[in-house]
Each structure stands twice: as C-alpha cells, then as structure tokens.
Amino acid sequence: MLFLKVRVLDIDLENLVLINSEDLKSSQYFPQDRVVVEFKGKEVIGILHSSTTLINRGEIGLPQKVVKELGVKEGDIVTIKHAEKPKSLPYIRKKMDGNKLKKEEIFEIIDEMVDGKLTNIEISAFVTSLYINGMDMDEIEAMTIRMAETGEMVNWEGHIFDVHSIGGVPGNKYALLVVPIVASAGLKIPKTSSRAITSAAGTADVVEVLTRVDLTIEEIKRVVKETNGCMVWGGALDLAPADDITINVERPLGIDPEPLLLSSVMAKKLAMGVNKLLIDIPTGYGAKVKSIKEASSLARKFIELSDRLRIVTECAITYGGQPIGRAIGPALEAKEALLALEDYTQAPTSLVEKSISLAGILLEMGGVAPTGEGKELAEDLLARGKAHDKFMEIIVAQGGKEVSSDEIEVGKYKADIHSPIDGYVTRISNAGITKIAKEAGAPNDKKAGIYLNVKVGNKVEKGDVLYTIYSDSEERLKSAIKLARILYPIKVEGMLLQKISRF
Amino acid sequence: MLFLKVRVLDIDLENLVLINSEDLKSSQYFPQDRVVVEFKGKEVIGILHSSTTLINRGEIGLPQKVVKELGVKEGDIVTIKHAEKPKSLPYIRKKMDGNKLKKEEIFEIIDEMVDGKLTNIEISAFVTSLYINGMDMDEIEAMTIRMAETGEMVNWEGHIFDVHSIGGVPGNKYALLVVPIVASAGLKIPKTSSRAITSAAGTADVVEVLTRVDLTIEEIKRVVKETNGCMVWGGALDLAPADDITINVERPLGIDPEPLLLSSVMAKKLAMGVNKLLIDIPTGYGAKVKSIKEASSLARKFIELSDRLRIVTECAITYGGQPIGRAIGPALEAKEALLALEDYTQAPTSLVEKSISLAGILLEMGGVAPTGEGKELAEDLLARGKAHDKFMEIIVAQGGKEVSSDEIEVGKYKADIHSPIDGYVTRISNAGITKIAKEAGAPNDKKAGIYLNVKVGNKVEKGDVLYTIYSDSEERLKSAIKLARILYPIKVEGMLLQKISRF
Missing domain, CATH: 3.40.1030.10 (Nucleoside phosphorylase/phosphoribosyltransferase catalytic domain)
Known part of the structure; x- marks a missing residue:
C-alpha cells in the first residue's frame, strides 16, 4: 500500500492514476496496473501510469472525475493498493465458453461495468462473446432489468x-x-x-x-x-449507464x-x-x-x-x-x-x-x-x-x-450537385448521404447537411440538381463536394440498363 | 485537419495525443477519437484527449514514444487528422462470424497490431474470437510466420x-x-x-x-x-512483437x-x-x-x-x-x-x-x-x-x-512455516506457493521467495518446518506470512483420511 498526496489533474482521462516514475520503480507496481485509490472508505478503480516531471515524488495525480467520486481535494492523502480481479470475470469467461448465465452473474457484470471495475479489454471480450454466443430471453431480461436499475429510474402515474x-x-x-x-x-x-x-x-x-x-x-x-x-x-x-459503456465498445467494432x-x-x-x-x-x-x-x-x-x-x-x-x-x-x-x-x-x-x-x-x-x-x-x-x-x-x-x-437558418455556403445524365434515380445510398453531410460539418455544425431535390424513382435530365450540400464553413463544403464526387450517392440510370450486341 | 505545435509530455501513456479543450470544442474531434499525427510524411496513430491547463491552445502534447517514432522535437509543427478505421477490422469480424481467415487477412491483422493501429477493444475482440472460434493449422501457420516477420529475424549457420x-x-x-x-x-x-x-x-x-x-x-x-x-x-x-501485444490482452482476461x-x-x-x-x-x-x-x-x-x-x-x-x-x-x-x-x-x-x-x-x-x-x-x-x-x-x-x-545472497528476513499436525504431505499448491513468493516481493525483490523443506509424499511431524519464506523487506515478509496462513499451500494429512462412525 502506498500513501500519496493528491494533485488534481486537469485532463479528460477518466481512470488515470499518475505517480512519479521513481515511486513506481521502488514499489510493487507496474505501469497499467489496475489499482484502488482509497479515501475515507470511498474507493475508485484506476489505471496506473507514471511520469518523471508531471508529478512529484510522494504525489498522485488524479483527473477531475476521480477527484469528484472520491470527494478529495488537492493535498489530501489517499492510499493505493492493487485492485483485485473483477468478480464478474469468471462470468464473462462462462459466456465465452458458450454457457447460459444466471441472473446474479449478469447482475455482477453490469454492476462492475457501471462501477468502472471493468476495462475496455474485458468489456470488449463480453460484447464479442454476446455477438458470437448470444443470449436467451431469460438472460436478456435480466440484463435489461439490471441496466435500468443501475441508473436513474423515473416514476409516473398512468400510461406513459x-x-x-x-x-x-x-x-x-x-x-x-x-x-x-x-x-x-x-x-x-x-x-x-x-x-x-x-x-x-x-x-x-x-x-x-x-x-x-x-x-x-x-x-x-x-x-x-x-x-x-x-x-x-x-x-x-x-x-441505463451500462448501455453507453457497451456502445463505446460496439461502435469501434462495428457490431x-x-x-x-x-x-x-x-x-x-x-x-x-x-x-x-x-x-x-x-x-x-x-x-x-x-x-x-x-x-x-x-x-x-x-x-x-x-x-x-x-x-x-x-x-x-x-x-x-x-x-x-x-x-x-x-x-x-x-x-x-x-x-x-x-x-x-x-x-x-x-x-x-x-x-x-x-x-x-x-x-x-x-x-x-x-x-x-x-x-x-x-x-x-x-x-x-x-x-x-x-x-x-x-x-x-x-x-x-x-x-x-422560414426563420430557421441553414449553412451560408452551399453547392448544387447535378445529374451527369438523363435517366431515373435508381438508388440513394443512406451511408453515402450521411458521410457527405458529416463531411460538411453535421451534426457539430448544426447548419450543415444535405437537401435532396430528388427521391428514388424520379425522372431527371442531365444537369438537373440532384441535391444541395450546406455548410457554415467554406473549407468543409469543398471537402464535402470532393467526397460527393467519389461516393456518387445518388445513382441515375437510363431505362435501358444494358445493350446486348449481335456479336 | 489541425496544425499544432509539439510539446513533449513526460508520461508513459504510449498513444496519448493531448490537445487543449477549447481547440477540441472548436474542431470536428471528440475525446478518444483515433487520430493520425503526421510529421514530414511519418505517421503515428494516437488517441485524442483534452485538458484546459496541461496544454495551451495551438499545442499538442505527445509522449516520448510518439515523439521518437515521429522524429519530432519540441516546437515542431505537426498535423492531426481522423484515422481511418483499421483495414483489418472486417477480418476480425470475419473470425467473430466463425469463418476461416485467408493468409493475407491474418497478415493485415498482425501488421496493424504491430503498427499500433488496433486498440485494446479490437485486439480483445480478436483474442476472444480466437478463444471461441479457434483457428485451423493453415491459419495458425500464417499467424506464426507473420508474427515472426514483423519483428527482428536472426540468422545463423547450421543447427540451432x-x-x-x-x-x-x-x-x-x-x-x-x-x-x-x-x-x-x-x-x-x-x-x-x-x-x-x-x-x-x-x-x-x-x-x-x-x-x-x-x-x-x-x-x-x-x-x-x-x-x-x-x-x-x-x-x-x-x-515477434505481436506476441507481447496479444499477451497484454490475454493476461487480464485469464485466457x-x-x-x-x-x-x-x-x-x-x-x-x-x-x-x-x-x-x-x-x-x-x-x-x-x-x-x-x-x-x-x-x-x-x-x-x-x-x-x-x-x-x-x-x-x-x-x-x-x-x-x-x-x-x-x-x-x-x-x-x-x-x-x-x-x-x-x-x-x-x-x-x-x-x-x-x-x-x-x-x-x-x-x-x-x-x-x-x-x-x-x-x-x-x-x-x-x-x-x-x-x-x-x-x-x-x-x-x-x-x-x-554459497556466495549468492537471499533475503535477510525469513520466517519458517511449521506443520500443524503429524502426517504426510499430500499436496503442494503451485498457485499458492507462487502467490506467497510474490507477496514476499519476488520477482522485483530478487532475494525474496520460498524454500521448500518438504515435497509431496514426505512424512512430517507436528512442528516440522514445511517451508521458509525469504524477503528483503520486513513488512513484505509479514504480509507474506499472513497470506501463507490464509492459503495453506502445503497440505499435510494423516494416513487416516476419514473416519466413519457407527451412527
């Protein structure tokens, strides 16, 4: 166990625990060890890192989120010790092995996830196991209930x-x-x-x-x-805070x-x-x-x-x-x-x-x-x-x-995209339209986006406007136009789709 | 794309990219976005974080490892842009879906892993997929060869x-x-x-x-x-640097x-x-x-x-x-x-x-x-x-x-652990012995460890020394003794293992 003096770190790394490299060397700890930081009975799990200059010997750097959760202030003395392996790890492995989880086992996984006791490595293993081995309705029911219970619950009267x-x-x-x-x-x-x-x-x-x-x-x-x-x-x-936690792992994996x-x-x-x-x-x-x-x-x-x-x-x-x-x-x-x-x-x-x-x-x-x-x-x-x-x-x-x-303002820069041929709109790509709108700045730039002049089935002539791209940034508009030329999200084809010649 | 001035951060977070919170807000980036940092044609992938005080506007904080890989120095101007999704992600998903991977697909996964283009989330999904869906010998052969090729290769003459x-x-x-x-x-x-x-x-x-x-x-x-x-x-x-990367994910999962x-x-x-x-x-x-x-x-x-x-x-x-x-x-x-x-x-x-x-x-x-x-x-x-x-x-x-x-020194503090009864040693727990030796300080404290006075099958009398714990720290020795009492790693039993009474 180490006793260290708190320094509040202004950085958005939620579970960073930073100590001096010399303190690290002379301790039983290794970089990236999972440690428990304790203050007056409250505990937070963090991942240990070191620095020789950002933090002095005998000090511990903690980001705002951890400081808030522990209720400490600059200069308070906290202790750190090795965190035990998460209790739910055997249950995650049980799902990896293709077995049905008990209600209490699912509760433990969700609880530890919400308490920040699982790292991305473990959460990814759980999400991947669910993707491969699935869950039956008993398991899904238990997971849903616990996801709801571990966050705010709103009560109303009557039908909602x-x-x-x-x-x-x-x-x-x-x-x-x-x-x-x-x-x-x-x-x-x-x-x-x-x-x-x-x-x-x-x-x-x-x-x-x-x-x-x-x-x-x-x-x-x-x-x-x-x-x-x-x-x-x-x-x-x-x-249901567990939902956001799993989504953060599902999104990069695209599952x-x-x-x-x-x-x-x-x-x-x-x-x-x-x-x-x-x-x-x-x-x-x-x-x-x-x-x-x-x-x-x-x-x-x-x-x-x-x-x-x-x-x-x-x-x-x-x-x-x-x-x-x-x-x-x-x-x-x-x-x-x-x-x-x-x-x-x-x-x-x-x-x-x-x-x-x-x-x-x-x-x-x-x-x-x-x-x-x-x-x-x-x-x-x-x-x-x-x-x-x-x-x-x-x-x-x-x-x-x-x-x-008519009072709602849209992007002050705009560009029309024209049909290269006569024909009919045979497909509008959801993914393509989304990518171009995002390139133009949406959703951060609220005024950026796309207005479609045509929908699938419409007849168009060469030079007709297919859609207009809007942006509040001239540079981003250019970039979106470039992407539009590559993605070609609205497909216009003649009624004659293929001509087969005699030979 | 953002242009930012390098500040070297002395911190062991390998892929940290730190920018000012105001720069983040006014950009198209979100915390934890995967970004490419570029300098004179060299690129390194990092994970974006922000701070309001550790880094000034217009600056980018990079840890030593990234600084070295890019070949930049304090004050150089680098650019950042969104990193594309890893090319090997569809292949990781293919393994999640239980399909056999082609040689080139495995090569891509290993290459991107070694190039730091995969995060722990993706590596964990890959490792979990291998645990659940396995690989056949063609796949294992390809993975082995690429793991070797992506690191140093040593050549010798003759039989090694x-x-x-x-x-x-x-x-x-x-x-x-x-x-x-x-x-x-x-x-x-x-x-x-x-x-x-x-x-x-x-x-x-x-x-x-x-x-x-x-x-x-x-x-x-x-x-x-x-x-x-x-x-x-x-x-x-x-x-075979990919090996260390996968081990870092296997270890916390215990697989x-x-x-x-x-x-x-x-x-x-x-x-x-x-x-x-x-x-x-x-x-x-x-x-x-x-x-x-x-x-x-x-x-x-x-x-x-x-x-x-x-x-x-x-x-x-x-x-x-x-x-x-x-x-x-x-x-x-x-x-x-x-x-x-x-x-x-x-x-x-x-x-x-x-x-x-x-x-x-x-x-x-x-x-x-x-x-x-x-x-x-x-x-x-x-x-x-x-x-x-x-x-x-x-x-x-x-x-x-x-x-x-006899010149080799062992821990200056030691404690003997005695047999509580007469009997025979029926089991020595590998895990228990390892845990106690580590609690005493091994392997960081080179002089810490355990010396076994008995092995399985030995006859012992009450009070005989079963094993001795060594440590260079009095405090750690105490802590190891405490653990020894809990784990009881050497089991001594009488020849009469169970007595069944008349009623």
Whole structure:
C-alpha cells in the first residue's frame, strides 16, 4: 500500500492514476496496473501510469472525475493498493465458453461495468462473446432489468407512451411530428432521444436547433405536466449507464449484438417509466435491418422482452431504403419538420406518411382512436394545426421560443450537385448521404447537411440538381463536394440498363 | 485537419495525443477519437484527449514514444487528422462470424497490431474470437510466420537448438542446467527467456542474479560464438512483437487461446532462427495442462506447426503437479541451480532428473548421443563438471563474474512455516506457493521467495518446518506470512483420511 498526496489533474482521462516514475520503480507496481485509490472508505478503480516531471515524488495525480467520486481535494492523502480481479470475470469467461448465465452473474457484470471495475479489454471480450454466443430471453431480461436499475429510474402515474426508432436511416425526423400529434390527443409522451452516434443528426440534435434539450428529470416532469409531451436528450439523464459503456465498445467494432440491441432500447424505456411503446424498425437496402423477415424476427423479440418487463409494445416495420423526407442535418431537418407541422401538404410525403402512420398506432394503443382509425385522427390533428400548436407549447416549455420554418437558418455556403445524365434515380445510398453531410460539418455544425431535390424513382435530365450540400464553413463544403464526387450517392440510370450486341 | 505545435509530455501513456479543450470544442474531434499525427510524411496513430491547463491552445502534447517514432522535437509543427478505421477490422469480424481467415487477412491483422493501429477493444475482440472460434493449422501457420516477420529475424549457420517450457510450474529453473550441458557437448543453444509474467520468477529473472541478460543480438552472436550457448532475456530483443501485444490482452482476461499459445512460442523460435527445438509441457494438477491426454494433443499440434515452419521439434511431457526442486524466487533458484552444477548429488532429484532428461533428448537430436543414451551423457557432463565450467563461461561472456552457490545472497528476513499436525504431505499448491513468493516481493525483490523443506509424499511431524519464506523487506515478509496462513499451500494429512462412525 502506498500513501500519496493528491494533485488534481486537469485532463479528460477518466481512470488515470499518475505517480512519479521513481515511486513506481521502488514499489510493487507496474505501469497499467489496475489499482484502488482509497479515501475515507470511498474507493475508485484506476489505471496506473507514471511520469518523471508531471508529478512529484510522494504525489498522485488524479483527473477531475476521480477527484469528484472520491470527494478529495488537492493535498489530501489517499492510499493505493492493487485492485483485485473483477468478480464478474469468471462470468464473462462462462459466456465465452458458450454457457447460459444466471441472473446474479449478469447482475455482477453490469454492476462492475457501471462501477468502472471493468476495462475496455474485458468489456470488449463480453460484447464479442454476446455477438458470437448470444443470449436467451431469460438472460436478456435480466440484463435489461439490471441496466435500468443501475441508473436513474423515473416514476409516473398512468400510461406513459413512447416511440423509438432503431435507426439506420438518414433524415428520420418523424418524432418532431409524432410527439405533438400524440400529446395533442391527450396522451403523455416524454420522448428521450440520443444525439448522433454515427449519423449526421440525432433527434436531440434536431430539436436543439429550436430549444433546450438537456433537461433534468424535474424539468421533464414539469414540461410533461404542462404539455403532455417533451423532446429531450436522454444523455443528460443517467438512464441505463451500462448501455453507453457497451456502445463505446460496439461502435469501434462495428457490431451490434442482438442481446445488446434489445436490452439497450428496453432498459432506457424501463428506466424512463414507459409502459406503452411503439418501436420503428426501418427496413431495406442500406438500413440497419435488410429484410422484412429479419425485421419480423427482431419485432417478435422486442415484444417478448417487453411482455416480461410489463411494457405493452407494438412494432412498425417501415421503409428505410432511402432517407426519410428530403432534409439531412440538424437545422435542415428542423426546418422540414416545422414546415410539415405548419402545412403538411407542402412537406415531403414520405415524412408525413410515416409520421401519421406511427402516431396513428399510438393513438389506437391509447384508446383515443378506434382500431383502424388512428392514422386518420393523426392526419386530422396535423391538418387542423393542433399538432403545430402543441409543438410550440413544448418548445416554449423546454425554454425555446416560437419560430416559423422560414426563420430557421441553414449553412451560408452551399453547392448544387447535378445529374451527369438523363435517366431515373435508381438508388440513394443512406451511408453515402450521411458521410457527405458529416463531411460538411453535421451534426457539430448544426447548419450543415444535405437537401435532396430528388427521391428514388424520379425522372431527371442531365444537369438537373440532384441535391444541395450546406455548410457554415467554406473549407468543409469543398471537402464535402470532393467526397460527393467519389461516393456518387445518388445513382441515375437510363431505362435501358444494358445493350446486348449481335456479336 | 489541425496544425499544432509539439510539446513533449513526460508520461508513459504510449498513444496519448493531448490537445487543449477549447481547440477540441472548436474542431470536428471528440475525446478518444483515433487520430493520425503526421510529421514530414511519418505517421503515428494516437488517441485524442483534452485538458484546459496541461496544454495551451495551438499545442499538442505527445509522449516520448510518439515523439521518437515521429522524429519530432519540441516546437515542431505537426498535423492531426481522423484515422481511418483499421483495414483489418472486417477480418476480425470475419473470425467473430466463425469463418476461416485467408493468409493475407491474418497478415493485415498482425501488421496493424504491430503498427499500433488496433486498440485494446479490437485486439480483445480478436483474442476472444480466437478463444471461441479457434483457428485451423493453415491459419495458425500464417499467424506464426507473420508474427515472426514483423519483428527482428536472426540468422545463423547450421543447427540451432533450443528448449522451451510452456510454463505454469514454479521453481522451473531447469534451463540453467540444460543450456550448459548441451553447449558443453558442442551444440549451439542461444536460449531466450521471458521475465516473470504471472510467476514469481522467469528464467531471465533467475539468470539476472548472476549476469546481464539484456543483450543485443550482436552480443548474443558473440557469446554463442565463444561458448555455444547463452541465457538472455527475449524482451530486450524485438522478436515477434505481436506476441507481447496479444499477451497484454490475454493476461487480464485469464485466457490463453490455443492458436495464440502455439503461435506465440513458435513465432519467437522462428524469429530467433531456431531449427531444433524441444518443448517441455509440464502436466498435472495445478499446472497449465492438467492431463496427459491434453498434453499429447497440444504436443501433436506443436509438432505439426513446427513441420510447416521447417523446425524439427520434439515435445516432453513432464510432471508439473508440484514445484520443480525446492527453491522459488530469483536468487533462491539461481543458488539451487548453481548447487546442482557444482555437485548434483546435493541438489533436489526432481530438478536434476528433469534437466538431464531434457538435455538428453537434445543431445540425441543433435546426434552427439545415440538414441536412448542421451540422458546418460547429460548426467556424465553434469557429473564431470563440464556443465559447470560451461555455465561459468557463459555467465562471464554475458558480463557477469564467476560465483559459487554459497556466495549468492537471499533475503535477510525469513520466517519458517511449521506443520500443524503429524502426517504426510499430500499436496503442494503451485498457485499458492507462487502467490506467497510474490507477496514476499519476488520477482522485483530478487532475494525474496520460498524454500521448500518438504515435497509431496514426505512424512512430517507436528512442528516440522514445511517451508521458509525469504524477503528483503520486513513488512513484505509479514504480509507474506499472513497470506501463507490464509492459503495453506502445503497440505499435510494423516494416513487416516476419514473416519466413519457407527451412527
């Protein structure tokens, strides 16, 4: 055990523990050892590193996060000792060996993950094991419950509705229509969304163009009490923190093991107190789910898991083979959604159609529309401006102010991309559009993105504008144009696709 | 792309790239993004972090290792840009999906690992996939070859012998006898060993008590030319660097997937230019390999892989159910090995028997002893002092000086552990002995360790000394005694093991 004097390090390395190289040499420790830092009974796990000049002998450098968790201040004396191997390691190995885990074993894994006792090496081994060996529904249920329990849990009275898309399709701003339609019909829908993870704009990024999204639970409760709905960033709340931890490992690996896909969605809903849920599964070429068969299988699993969690869930398989609507990027999407609320006859059909279909299902689930008539009611609420008024109420209640679609500013630099030939649009690549919008600066540059002038099936002539790229930076716009030339995300082909000659 | 001025950071975080928090905010980067740092055409991959005070705006903090690789100095201007996803990621996923990898795909994984382009998350996913899905011999062969090729390769003329233990049994200092026996018979045996990874003493730690072990390849060549043998630390050479990288992930997970076990051993031998190899597989309760069946299967795989690599390999399955000899810990082991060289009749039978058996096999492989007579020749070389003289030649050639076993100092603090009852020693726990020796300070404290007064099967009386713990620190000795009381690593039982009463 070593006794060391705290120095607060201003660095964002969460679990760094820095000691002097000489202290390290004369100790039983090695660089990258996992150690427990202790102060008055509180313990934090960190990874040991050394330096000869950044830290003096007898001192220990700790980043802000560790300082906060321990409740220490500069100059306090803390002790360090070797951390024991994580208790859940044998359970991770059990899953590597292809065995079913007991409830308590899954609880231990999730608990240690949330307590910072597992490193990326161990978490990656767990995620990889889940990808290869899977989990049955008992295991997924236990994982989902523990993921929810290890974070904030919100309580409500009565029915709480929500709609969630598993993602994968650009321009998917439907929630900005569905939430106010459903809320204007008297149902409670506290919608939490993520920011963009790999996309050009998450729902939270889009809503943030219009109002605050980093509300506390108390603020959410007030807004929902006043308006029946909200549209906030889930990341500002401490909902199912294990989910974010596993996502940080899944993302670089480019995998999304089904047990984690299911528990990730459902743990956040459970924690948020949702009991009536609609899950949107965009399906098609270039979306996360490629076929109706795959989508049905996933939907059945969501419903089985929901039943066990006492959440009434329906799933909607929607078309995800090209972007939803025409706008991609925070400000462009906010503008398009607002236009649809102001006058839906002026907005892209794909956006309106998807939104009123999903809202309709929720209205039927809530008993405010008879079976088969939900979509009609949803369209009516949209057409009569009820949804628009409700949207403005929510925006204002969250701290924003009323605004019209033509007031929303988009990137001051723009470039049109033209069709090189006459023909028909045969494909729009979701991945290509996303990459170009991100190159232009989205989502960090809220005004950056893409506006599509054409959708699949449209007839175009050589020189017609296919899409426009927007950016607030001239340099990034150039870079996006360059990428657009390489990716060629909108494919235009003549009706004659191939000519076979006589010889 | 960002242009930043280099500040050299004295910190052992190998791939840290530190920029000011304000620079981070106004850029397209996020903390923990993987970035390429470029200077005059040279590139290094790092992980981005930020600080508001440790680094000024417009500066970039780089640790010594990165500074050296880039060839930059304080004040130079470097650029950073987003690193692309590793090229080998799809191949890691292919293995996750249970598919056989092509040679080129394995080459890419190993290349990117060695180039620092894979993070622990990706390496852990690869190692876990190998643990679950395995590899066939084509894949293992390709992995072994590339692991060797991506590091230093040593060339020799003629036959080069080596003996390698896959480990797992404490006190395994046989190499200090085998190398001089074999070398004294005229065979070339440039033995590289590791330091302790999880044990109380690696062969390199033991030899280091007597002489230098961190020789360069040039120095090794000179020593072998002069003496036919050497006993050096492989870690000082750049042999099969991918092996160390995977071991750093295997160790915390507590796994050793067979494809990596095989390639790890054979890549280092291939790189070291060995073409006649004896592999020692200690087998028994408490060893790495538990049964003869398992040992035979592993031996056959080593031989098949060796054939493909044109290395003539034989395997010896040895008893590993209790420590080899009586001494555990660097100085204690060096003392015991030296005693065996001086007068083998005074040394523990298990050590002498194992050493002359293994040396005998090598002597037969080298054609200096007829089949079936190797062991006898080995014993003769040991008995006649030839091995002792050769050992001293090697020690001196490596930079040490001649020494006798009674000159070797062991820990100045010691404690005897007594038998609590009359009875027989029924078991000595390899893991327990190792833990206590490490608690006493081994291998960092070279004089710390354990000396066993008894071995399995010995009759003891209550109060007899079972073993003695040595340490150079009074505090650590106390801590080791405490652990000894908890672990109780030597089991003494009466001949009457259980009494069944009438009722």
